[in-house]
Amino acid sequence: xxxxxxxxxxxxxxxxxxxxxxxxxxxxxxxxxxxxxxxxxxxxxxxxxxxxxxxxxxxxxxxxxxxxxxxxxxxxxxxxxxxxxxxxxxxxxxxxxxxxxxxxxxxxxxxxxxxxx
Numbered sequence: 001x002x003x004x005x006x007x008x009x010x011x012x013x014x015x016x017x018x019x020x021x022x023x024x025x026x027x028x029x030x031x032x033x034x035x036x037x038x039x040x041x042x043x044x045x046x047x048x049x050x051x052x053x054x055x056x057x058x059x060x061x062x063x064x065x066x067x068x069x070x071x072x073x074x075x076x077x078x079x080x081x082x083x084x085x086x087x088x089x090x091x092x093x094x095x096x097x098x099x100x101x102x103x104x105x106x107x108x109x110x111x112x113x114x115x116x117x
Contacts, residue, residue, distance in 0.1 A: 003070055004033040004056065010064035011051050025051045028065070057087050 026048040058078030
């Protein structure tokens with residue numbers, strides 16, 4: 001049974017060297033991961049690994065394509081996805097000034113959108 005699927009995911013940003021131009025940090029990645037399967041995403045710095053995972057987790061908007069976690073559409077129901085996944089964030093800058101109960105609520109996705117805005 002497929003537990004994670006993504007089709008033609010794209011994430012576009014402004015080019016930091018030329019703000020009038022855009023670049024794709026993620027450029028059409030597709031994948032299907034079955035329940036119980038161990039899967040790794042490898043690549044050099046700047047290849048889009050973290051951005052891909054953040055889109056699958058519902059932490060970044062998906063510009064094109066679609067993603068499903070346990071048959072839940074990530075774009076339509078990001079909070080339902082967050083209720084069933086575990087995430088270790090790459091950067092935790094707000095944890096140093098945030099109380100433990102609030103961190104639990106963030107991880108439980110009730111307040112995540114307020115922190116990320």
